[in-house]
Amino acid sequence: MCRWIAYRGETIALEHYVTAPAHSLIAQSIHALESTASTHGDGFGLGWYGDHPEPGLYREVRPAWSDENLRYLCRHIQSHLFFAHVRSSTGTPTNRPNCHPFACGRWLFMHNGLIGDWSRVRRRVEGLIPDALYGSRIGTTDSEAVFLAIIGAGVERDPIAATLRILAILTEMVNEEDRAEPLRFTSALANGHDFYAFRYAANVPGNSLYYRTAGKDVVIVSEPLDHDHSGWIEVPENHMVVARADRPAGLVPFDVAQAVAAE
């Protein structure tokens, strides 16, 4: 299980949320409070938007807490929308293409969770990736495959519908033949202007997710960045945080089954 943070708001240096707070993501990489894996040392990553239409990425296999570059980058890179992620592998190797966030065109994605019995469903989840995007699969994680499947399901047209459609297919996969395999999907998706964070699960309780707003600024985290939880609102299961360009963030419920039936 992983830990992540996403920010959308005034342009700030990444250090404000990634390296500076008492319970910053980097501090969490050594000791997470609410996570089942107490150490997140299987690589980490940053993704951010700046002047270039496509996001920047910095991913590294070393633990975040000992990476000398990270401190410099978080101090110098400023962004109005950024992601940071520390990884605790559920089995796939620790290499850069397996670290979050993932980028494809102008989209960024990161994930905390797992997709059923990955060894059983991997091939079919990869089968959801359109041919044109398959070259972008440079790692072997479930998360990257799900991201590319969402991209292929029409993320440009309707990011929420594309995500729910893929979640519906994954839910079917983990439930077929009465398997009831665990599906945990706590993820963030953005295109540089709009930002979405989802909390969903099937057959098991979902991973934790919290957010905090101040004007148009919003921070979404796996786990609050300070020891007292004041100001942090838990995202309920089957809810998403939607923060579209220049509009305040809001909490929106979703129903995976219904969303797909309604199409």
Place this chain on the structure above:
Amino acid sequence: MCRWIAYRGETIALEHYVTAPAHSLIAQSIHALESTASTHGDGFGLGWYGDHPEPGLYREVRPAWSDENLRYLCRHIQSHLFFAHVRSSTGTPTNRPNCHPFACGRWLFMHNGLIGDWSRVRRRVEGLIPDALYGSRIGTTDSEAVFLAIIGAGVERDPIAATLRILAILTEMVNEEDRAEPLRFTSALANGHDFYAFRYAANVPGNSLYYRTAGKDVVIVSEPLDHDHSGWIEVPENHMVVARADRPAGLVPFDVAQAVAAE
């Protein structure tokens, strides 16, 4: 394009071929003579057999020439059958799962070449890997996919037939619709007792391959390990070197089309 060396014979320290000769594999990693890519700094790997039924592997993303561990390992690890490989990527990322050799059960494989337009055929080559072996695909290279396809085609029953069957399928793929895409396959395959090296190509000249024998010892290389080529015999295209347990190595021609037709 990559460079590799394989050895089968008396148990010796790996350094005799990997780090010591004037034109050793490590020296080749900086300057190869007959290769189109003059630097091979995109990772490297060692594979070897010892007392354990499964081979050992050491793979690293740094260039072989600056890896402090490599010198120690080549001095201390002794083997009667080992592979070493320096990589020059044709596009896939430089991470450990993409470095050669690859291991699966007691089999080792390494490759110098390329499989047509990989972005076009990748999915179908991956489709040749049986479900039971798909979890062993931890990287994204063409070479690993071809290896797992060969394993799945019956390597335990008949390693040569399994290899030729996959080569026949690949040859069809690169030739369909008059495409004539390049297929280069200069590879080594072993199970701890028996050792096979193939030189094959379709639509283009094959990559170079040489071998040298001394009694039952045999060394096979992409490129001779010394500046004078004396003692090195070039493996012709459509030929393999076969070195079965306790028997001297021999050169054997093969015919991909006929081998498959004959089944």
Place this chain on the structure above:
Amino acid sequence: MCRWIAYRGETIALEHYVTAPAHSLIAQSIHALESTASTHGDGFGLGWYGDHPEPGLYREVRPAWSDENLRYLCRHIQSHLFFAHVRSSTGTPTNRPNCHPFACGRWLFMHNGLIGDWSRVRRRVEGLIPDALYGSRIGTTDSEAVFLAIIGAGVERDPIAATLRILAILTEMVNEEDRAEPLRFTSALANGHDFYAFRYAANVPGNSLYYRTAGKDVVIVSEPLDHDHSGWIEVPENHMVVARADRPAGLVPFDVAQAVAAE
């Protein structure tokens, strides 16, 4: 604070102590029981003796628990005398030359502890390294500097005397001007035949150290390798375990002040 294990005895594969036990060193790298730093993810290392007069070394900056190579190496490398170490940095960067064990000629050394206020005494500890050995200082840790100082103090002539002499000098340094800075020195030293482990401290309690014998075999560890401590004997402070070639290991008290005065 670090964790380590040292073995001297029948030739065995390293996996028996490094990767296999329930509370193996690798398991300890994620969760140590008796250590103040609960995660040891700042690099690790193996050192071992084989046929070659000089030891082998494998050191890597990634956490031991995610290093694919480590499992293969521990399964294939066999030795009658080996060290393994997982590092929790006290401040120096995480790079290979700063990982333990350290090698110099036929000597191996590893350490768990700290040497006073390192920024204050570093230069003088480095000053204890003879010119001829200064080129072997390829990192910046206190541990490497102390090792090279011990080598320079006559390790070939009398390893125990050389170690105690350096400990006496360090004790003086940390106590000068009534400073009473902490000095912790729990270390292992070997030359391929003879093996020594020391537990010493000044101004603070020493780090934990345990050993277990079976015939001529001896294992020494920072922390027992299984949850029940039966069979493990704690090394008291100011004691060393001495295991000379072909002789059983024994516990020997030492007195740093007296040892130096007696010269």
Place this chain on the structure above:
Amino acid sequence: MCRWIAYRGETIALEHYVTAPAHSLIAQSIHALESTASTHGDGFGLGWYGDHPEPGLYREVRPAWSDENLRYLCRHIQSHLFFAHVRSSTGTPTNRPNCHPFACGRWLFMHNGLIGDWSRVRRRVEGLIPDALYGSRIGTTDSEAVFLAIIGAGVERDPIAATLRILAILTEMVNEEDRAEPLRFTSALANGHDFYAFRYAANVPGNSLYYRTAGKDVVIVSEPLDHDHSGWIEVPENHMVVARADRPAGLVPFDVAQAVAAE
């Protein structure tokens, strides 16, 4: 021998000089034209100034050409003053603290060259570093030691005088007892506002250095970034390029011996 580039001028993305030109620094990392070492795969680094008073640093041990992060960082990081360096080690290990540029407070430094017989003079060059700065020595290269010596020689008061004073001392060291050891010093030094590049050598010809100006912009390189050299001016030996804040860059001769005598 290494390759580097430094830029001072309008704020631009680093990619314009680091990754984009035909003969960019990254292309040079595989094939340098005027360098004695044709491959520069022993690590690389970026240093740049932004809003923060201290510079940013990104240093990595992998070859620049295969680092996925580098492309993203060079596209997203913008600066009015930046350094980039690809390393070809003269013997010190390949780890991040040994990669250029080096940072200390608001100063950045990088170097292409060597300081006599380093194993002989290392200790004395390290002795030039004041105690207060010795904690900043986190690597073992000659370049980092010389940088910290320059800082200690009064870089804040007068960067040119501090550099020449250290060069004079180094020149004496390499010439003592008629040794005439080679000293090559082609370096860049900056504080965020002012920028200096030096070409100096003793006992051997100096390494190449070129610059090109356009208005107040100046680019200084080990080797021109395009195959035709038009527009590039060679910096003669014993000359420096000085580019102070808001003033055009100029070529200034210097005399190491005289500069010191005049103090």
